[in-house]
Amino acid sequence: MKRSQNSIDSSTPPKIDIRNVAARARVSIATVSRTINHVPTVDPVLAARVWKAVTELNYFPNTQARALVSGKSKLLGLIVSEITNPFFPELIQEFEQVAVAHGYEILIGSTNYETSTMELCARRMLERKVDGVAIMTFGIEDFLLDRFAVDNIPVVFIDPAPTRPLSNVLAVDYYAGIYEGVQHLAVLGHRKIGFISGPLRLRSAESRKATFLGCLHSAGLKAEPAWLIEGDHTLDGGRDAMQKILALPKHPTAIMCSNDMTAIGVQHALFEAKLKVPDDFSLIGFDDIHLAEYTIPPLTTIRMSCKDLANKAVDNLLSRLKPAGAKLEAVSKINTRLIVRQTTGLPKDALLDLIDKPRPKTR
Amino acid sequence: MKRSQNSIDSSTPPKIDIRNVAARARVSIATVSRTINHVPTVDPVLAARVWKAVTELNYFPNTQARALVSGKSKLLGLIVSEITNPFFPELIQEFEQVAVAHGYEILIGSTNYETSTMELCARRMLERKVDGVAIMTFGIEDFLLDRFAVDNIPVVFIDPAPTRPLSNVLAVDYYAGIYEGVQHLAVLGHRKIGFISGPLRLRSAESRKATFLGCLHSAGLKAEPAWLIEGDHTLDGGRDAMQKILALPKHPTAIMCSNDMTAIGVQHALFEAKLKVPDDFSLIGFDDIHLAEYTIPPLTTIRMSCKDLANKAVDNLLSRLKPAGAKLEAVSKINTRLIVRQTTGLPKDALLDLIDKPRPKTR
């Protein structure tokens, strides 16, 4: 009672294809193709018969065949650094949602910050003939980019990258958010601020660090090289970096991190060292992942909207896919801004300092 | 200096295909096919010429065409509940790693706990002609399962599911871990234990709750219905559920959660209510995501190895793909066990109770 007229023994797969549908609907396969592709010139009577057959047979068109003949895979590649960093799943979810809404699937690649893995990812994208790729991680080798160009595949980057014929970039305005962060700390009275970066090979990590240094300067503060630690954007990396800082003879009073996971690692290191946030150290993250609201205490951080990022990336790709709208600016701007929560406060030595000179009062 | 003899204007895509390679290597396309597929009977001299041409042309075979003719897409589907729950990225990463090692790609579907989305996911898998599917979320509709069966696509589930011809299941031994957890709490002196479940439509959430109730009974404790709250496996859900419990006239002294994200939400609710963990409430999570080690304080939780899960799922699928090893047991067991960290301690009323009767001393 479960299967219609198909053979019971599983050695004969039924193979429901366009021909079956055509036969059952008593039309040609071309008519079936037109019907399911919503070509408007199909006789409603025939169309009805086709849809009936499609339903009865539970027919799905074969994507492979479709892609082969049309040259479009309806696949969008999305290359991220590390899928286990919660920022990326949030981005992926958004990206997928937008893509699916436009009839595209996504193919995810996670490079784990390794060049060789990145190469593999790019290659897989090429092999699967994606119609476009969003690269949300560090720089890609030029020859891979060339290959995408040869196949006429639009590419979009998240960061300053070699500007190329078919490569557009999503420029993140790191400055706005980081400036707010540094100012916030400065106003609270912090003068000694450390920074835990991401892997410096990542262009985005580089940019964040450089921007931090610039903002520090604008605030009239000096950077202490010993407080500039290279992390790796992971929990473990954040913890290790903070432990290095704690081992130093002189400590900063505040730490900015290149991403939220690093900041959570720092919080943990501080917890282990029986130090309090923000009483002993103020802390600012970057990204504003959903979790940031839930840390104890909740993390002050710089928000970079992954919704925005995903939307702009997909938009950029799709608009370049339709020959008409090929003209859009090569650079979209992504904003950042400070979200103040509870990991920032007066510096530990604020009271001592008050003896010498006045300070801005607590917020 | 970048492109060889291809036309400069981008309106003519070069189209590097098997024929180009054949021509350049002065062999037939069949020989090219054999060479790149490592068929051993190819003359080494010809093979060398082919590889040379492949390299020079930077040729990749077209996966679509390959899939079309061979009937194998070399794609494995992976359907999860919610990609933003860190457990799943960890699982995905593992799954992908194993799959790629065997020459497969993965196609990810995230259902967000919605039946309609699940249907879409399943359909996408069908359309892309995946060679196998791992369903790591709640029950799937029977008719979809039928469809997979019709196409002869092996399916593997994470939980008790309708046993079907081509459907195997990965049975998680919830009991072992949850029993340890309840015992741990009981030994500490907790008698009033609440439970925040996942969405009860999820079979896995159901199982965890039922198992908890069973273990409570084994420990000689009684369940208080008011302390059994349905959450949704998210941070927000955990926070909300805990707030409900706090609003009750009588509180439990310990809370078990259906997953770690829920527990982190609970920690946050407690933090907001100025309550301490484990002084005011003991807390146990489930999954043991990497983050569990980093919460403040670090979360006591029940580990379910996603490495194990991913490996067994892929193994199961792949072994059923090669006609030879079609015979493996239909059920693999996944273990769970308690990881004690710092969110569990003596119940708040321990001292009062001690006046009446002796208690096990602190660990």
Added chain:
DNA sequence: CTGAAAGCGCTAACAA
């Protein structure tokens, strides 16, 4: 061991 040729399931001319 190699090459010619027949499709895989579908779309897109082109005819009718």
Added chain:
DNA sequence: TTGTTAGCGCTTTCAG
């Protein structure tokens, strides 16, 4: 408007 037909790029018989 509908049907016929020629491929899309590749694997895989089947002869040679």
